[in-house]
């Protein structure tokens with residue numbers, strides 16, 4: 204008979220870990236493994252707020268996929284997934300198609316704008332290398348334009364959403380803009396960085412004492428918070444918030460929500476905001492040969508509430524998903540997925556961060572070092588010491 208075909212969609216945290224663990228769990232020629240991704244590089248999403256603000260280079264936030272997988276065991280296909288035909292066990296790519304016996308959905312999330320008018324059209328988002336380039340260049344463009352037309356609104360930078368991504372990004376902006384001001388002959392006092400959040404607190408769900416610390420650090424760097432105030436509309440030249448107040452701005456970055464991938468929704472799987480509720484073995488309900496991981500999945504904690512979508516859970520799911528596919532091929536029992544929370548760190552820019560690790564609260568310089576360790580640990584897991592030396596940030 205023919206050997207089983209495993210197709211992994213997406214080379215993000217979940218997809219890379221699935222591919223790497225399948226390499227280990229399967230014997231040579233036991234299955235045909237194909238990894239599909241839109242770009243020939245894997246991006247380190249958790250690091251994208253830095254190149255977005257210009258505080259680090261783009262090269263530190265991406266890794267060539269060919270260096271992460273063993274080409275003799277996993278075929279890499281650089282292509283965009285257009286559609287998934289579950290009944291025909293086929294994936295349609297922008298060129299050609301792939302048949303599968305086992306499918307892994309790891310296409311990651313897309314921005315959720317909650318239907319806020321103009322957000323999709325006018326706001327920038329931190330979601331890929333290409334979207335990040337746009338933000339970085341837009342900041343410089345507005346500063347250069349200000350020097351030509353003197354329009355003060357160009358110096359207002361609005362970030363929608365004060366979750367982890369929003370907070371980490373405003374922190375980098377606050378670090379970066381004073382440096383750019385010197386380059387563009389602009390008074391740093393003329394710059395406004397405004398973080399707007401509809402929820403009653405920044406970093407919803409995080410420890411309140413650390414939230415207060417984080418906000419104090421960022422206020423000290425010049426960030427203005429508008430908490431408990433929803434963005435009602437996003438315009439080409441600003442936002443309307445609360446009861447109709449307009450904030451004229453040169454740039455709006457939306458970090459206020461993410462949802463699953465539209466390709467998953469269109470495949471006819473049952474979804475909640477574009478995410479598939481995975482069973483305890485990480486399979487899509489009713490489809491024993493389809494696995495969902497990372498931001499494409501919703502996985503419930505023992506209390507029945509969904510875990511927040513993070514790189515951490517995506518990686519752990521990738522490893523278990525690989526083991527379960529290998530078990531299915533070997534006729535063995537699958538393993539239930541259990542999330543092991545290693546803690547949460549939010550960076551607040553240079554030398555500052557907040558973290559909760561093993562129930563302990565950590566802040567300031569120590570937390571910032573922890574963030575670097577988390578980043579380096581990830582590089583080590585996917586690429587060993589050589590990748591740590593090539594892409595790691597130690598200072």
Ligand code: FAD
Pocket residue numbers: 212213214215216217218239240241242245246248249250251252282283284285309310311312329330331367368371464466496497498499512513514515516517548
């Ligand atoms: P992704 O990593 O998003 O990967 C999906 C891949 O699929 C991408 O390579 C994409 O190009 C590809 N793709 C998408 N559509 C297609 C298509 N149609 N065809 C082909 N390829 C496609 N989490 C943490 O745990 N800790 C943090 O500190 C943290 N910080 C964050 C900071 C920022 C700025 C952001 C944006 C997110 C952060 N997260 C963090 C969340 C974390 O990045 C995500 O939860 C994680 O990336 C999800 O992994 P994934 O494998 O599901 O998808």
